[in-house]
Amino acid sequence: MKLLFVADPLDTFKTYKDSTFAMMREAARRGHVILACEPQQLVWVRGSRVTARRAVEITLTGDADDWYTVAATADVALADVDAVLMRKDPPFDSEFFYATHLLSQAEREGARVFNKPSALREHPEKLAILEFPQFISPTVVTRDPAEIRAFHAEHRDIILKPLDGMGGMGIFRVKDDGLNLGSIIETLNQGGAQTVMVQRFIPAISEGDKRILIIGGKPVPHCLARIPQGGEVRGNLAAGGKGVARPLTARDREIAEYLGPILAARGLLLVGLDVIGENVTEINVTSPTCFQEITDQSGFDVARMFVDALEEALA
Structure with a gap:
């Protein structure tokens, strides 16, 4: 071919x-x-x-x-x-x-x-999670600074992120003291011109931001837990996180086996879920990665599974 x-x-x-x-x-x-x-x-x-x-x-x-x-x-x-x-x-x-x-x-x-292509357009990677609220942590998406402040007042420890970031770019954590919340809102929100996603901080990030790959609607049996290093809150490899391959947990499988067939039916042959603890934080569809890290550490050949699924889709 x-x-x-x-x-x-x-x-x-x-x-x-x-x-x-x-x-x-x-x-x-x-x-x-x-x-x-x-x-x-x-x-x-x-x-x-x-x-x-x-x-x-x-x-x-x-x-x-x-x-x-x-x-x-x-x-x-x-x-x-x-x-x-x-x-x-x-x-x-x-x-x-x-x-x-x-x-x-x-x-x-x-x-x-x-x-x-239509599925790529319909599943922006941060906003795609809104369709599946049963799998996500408390979240607000808004251009209104007052909404962000109210969310912080309720949850006290939050993560703010731009909708168009990648590799952990532009992600901020604001703790209970609210230190620098105003400045961060100004930076991300641009005076109401830019929409921001805000989520309750998930302490399980210390155990890693897991990348779970779904190929042809089926989960790869191992994920890559990207563990923050030093004083970082971000586990992204691009932000210095350490990648550790692990077998999927029962919760990981529950999430992947529910979402996998739905997303595959929409034309998404390859999906990368980001999961912290028991919560989905992103659904990556543009160019999901971590094939080689998972294969090198676990022995499971992710690329082989992908090309198998591609050939099956073309048969």
Whole structure:
């Protein structure tokens, strides 16, 4: 099969931990052809089809640094490959949004796109949890500073986060004393111009912010607990968290087995749930990661499970 990965520049991949690379490596092992482009290479012209201009066909070398060579470069209509994998990293900004519309047009022309573009649009990673209140901690989403202050007055220890952040960026904790709450609201809320998510602080973060992967509606049996280090409240690996693979708990499975089939039915082949204690904090659908960390520590081959599910979806 021919697989087109729409992703960040190949030269920026950190192959020792990159999940997209793990997908490519497993697909190549099975003999599939690997093509790649960046979102800005997607073009639609009236009378034609959505095309990846100058897409590269790559061969994996097995070298950690010079990990690929370019076998060919060509304009490729997305409907002419077997699958398009949208793997552009967050943030979900306007350009990402526009790219999903081009991918939806490609679907109308016959392309198979994973994750489904309309599902990407309908599941912003922080707001998607609102549909499942039974699995989340006390939460408010608002542009009103007074609402934030009232939430703090009720819960006393809170987390504030922007809706478009990634890797733990822009996350603040305000404890009972309310120290710097006004300044943090000003920073995130921008005078009422920016919507903010506020949640009650979950002490179980000390045990890790768990990334639970769901592939084809089924949970990977191990998660990656990202444990804050030093004085940090954030467990994100990008913020210095330590990743420790662990088997899923009974609660983890309950959450994943409930959400998995629902999200898979909407065209989300791959989902990354963020779970702290017994609460879902995010539903990641743009470019879920942690394949290699889970595989390296647990021995469970996540990339193999993913390509199995992809092949099944295309059968």
